[in-house]
Amino acid sequence: MVKIGNIALGDFPLLLAPMEDVSDPPFRAVCKQNGADLMYTEFISSEGLIRDAAKSIQKLDVYDYERPVGIQIFGAEIESMREAAAIAEAAGPDILDINYGCPVHKVACKGAGAGILLDIDKMVSMTAEIVKRVNLPVTVKTRLGWSHDTIRIVEVAERLQDVGIQAISIHCRTRQQMYKGEADWSWLNLVKENPRLHIPVFGNGDIDSPEKAAEYRTKYNVDGMMIGRASIGYPWIFNEIKHFFETGERLTPPDLAERIAVTKKHLDFSIEWKGEKQGILEMRRHYTNYFRGMPNFKPFRTEMVTAESYKEVGEILERVAATYVDYEFQS
Numbered sequence: 001m002v003k004i005g006n007i008a009l010g011d012f013p014l015l016l017a018p019m020e021d022v023s024d025p026p027f028r029a030v031c032k033q034n035g036a037d038l039m040y041t042e043f044i045s046s047e048g049l050i051r052d053a054a055k056s057i058q059k060l061d062v063y064d065y066e067r068p069v070g071i072q073i074f075g076a077e078i079e080s081m082r083e084a085a086a087i088a089e090a091a092g093p094d095i096l097d098i099n100y101g102c103p104v105h106k107v108a109c110k111g112a113g114a115g116i117l118l119d120i121d122k123m124v125s126m127t128a129e130i131v132k133r134v135n136l137p138v139t140v141k142t143r144l145g146w147s148h149d150t151i152r153i154v155e156v157a158e159r160l161q162d163v164g165i166q167a168i169s170i171h172c173r174t175r176q177q178m179y180k181g182e183a184d185w186s187w188l189n190l191v192k193e194n195p196r197l198h199i200p201v202f203g204n205g206d207i208d209s210p211e212k213a214a215e216y217r218t219k220y221n222v223d224g225m226m227i228g229r230a231s232i233g234y235p236w237i238f239n240e241i242k243h244f245f246e247t248g249e250r251l252t253p254p255d256l257a258e259r260i261a262v263t264k265k266h267l268d269f270s271i272e273w274k275g276e277k278q279g280i281l282e283m284r285r286h287y288t289n290y291f292r293g294m295p296n297f298k299p300f301r302t303e304m305v306t307a308e309s310y311k312e313v314g315e316i317l318e319r320v321a322a323t324y325v326d327y328e329f330q331s
Contacts, residue, residue, distance in 0.1 A: 002200050002223050004038075004167045005137030007068050007094055009224065012217065012245070013037035014238045015169065015202055017228030018072045018099070018141065021285065024059075026269035028066050030262055031231060035238030037224075039069050040141075043099045043113075046075030046084035060091035061273070070095030070139060074102060076111035078126045082133045089134045096134055098127060098165075100142035103175045114175035117146040117156075124159045131164035141169040141204070141226075144187055147176045157191050161199050169202040169226045179229075182206065185220045192221040202226045210237075210244030217245070233289020235262065253329045260317050263290045267313060276310055283313075294324060 002009045016023060016031045018040035028039045041059055048056030062069045071093040075081045081098075088096055100123060102113030109115060116123045131138045140160055145151035157168050170191065172183035183205030191201055204226035207213050213225060230237050236254050243251045254262070266286060271279035287304040291297050300320050307313045 004068075004095060004139060004200065007038075007137065009037050009068070013202075013224040014241060015224060015226040016040065016231060016238075017169075017204060017226045018043050018097070019228055019232070022232055024282070025061055025063060025066065025273050026266050026279075026283070027235075027286070028069070029063075029269045030266050031235040031238065032066050033265070034235040034262075035242055036227075036231075036235075037238075038095075039066060040072045040095075040097050041070070041093075043072045043074045043102060044084070044088070046073050046077070046080040049073070049084040049087045050080055060088060062091060062093050068094040070097045072097040072099050072141065074099035074107065074112050076115070078122070078129050081126055082129050085130045085133045089136055093136065095139055096130070096136045097139045097141055098130060100140055101171050103143070103178050108175055114143050114146065117143065117150070117175060120152060120156060120159070123156070124163055127160050127165060128163035137166040138164060139167040139169065140165050141171070143171045143173055143175055144184065145174050147174050150174075151187065153187055154190050154194055157199075157201065158194055158196055161197060165199065167200040167202065167223075169204055171226075172203060172205040185216055185222075188220045188222050200224065204228065207241075208237075210241045210250055213241045214244055214248075233286060233292055255329065256321060256324055256327055259290050259329075260321055263287070263317065264314070266290075267310070271310060277308075280308065280310065280313065291320070293329070294327060 002013050014037050016036045016039040020042050023042050044056050044059045060071060071088040071091060073084045073088055085096055099113055100116050107113040144153050172185045172187060185203055188201060188203050200223035202224045203220060203222040207225050207227050208230040227237060240251045267283050270283045274282060284305040288301050300316060303316050307316060
């Protein structure tokens, strides 16, 4: 049984990665319904929380139906991160996560996210202060290192454990790689072989099929997996992986009716969270993903991303169902 603090996650948990503009409460809801064991919020700026910025504050929203759930924060200043950690804790998550992995320029080049991998001592000091500030289990998401020549992930995992984190998720690329090239999971074996390490280690990067998940579970000695991009528009991946672990067989991919049903659920959650107008606007980024691969879908997509009412979206989805009644999705 894998645990973070006292939170039991099963024998081999599947985590939903924190993704900016993706892993909001509506998306987390449909992933939870389709087998995700633990989810994290979008990453939240420590400075935004301290300034009471509306966008940052709204990202603190967590709901009982999605538990266990972690709030993830990022920032470059230790004192700001301490304050932000306390604000995040007050929002009632089960876990507090620190983002030491975001590679985007505007974050990393200010010393936040993956930028802190250039200063491991500061990374450890910041983590220690956050652990002391909150009563929640603290976890970390990071990358292998800033560059291939500066990878110190075995040392980093041990030092972060020693100042109190209770799990670590490792995206198996460097910051310089961004999201390009193949993720190198072989480093995770080295992390897990450290006899001093006892916290759970979750692998992240390139898990996009049940077969690959099963292969990596066998090949690399991780305690669970974090799935990001492969879940966008395809929340079914969590249950598909679990089914493959249990049976060695693939589930039949969701048919059009199921995709439409989950799209509607997602839209319902979005409207419940933000109200009809804003909920419909924020859902627009997801429509294409749910129907990825369908031929000649562009006209429907155009209609969906310009629809302004729940009724209008529902009518478009009904026409999609009628138009593609015999379409079969491939595994």
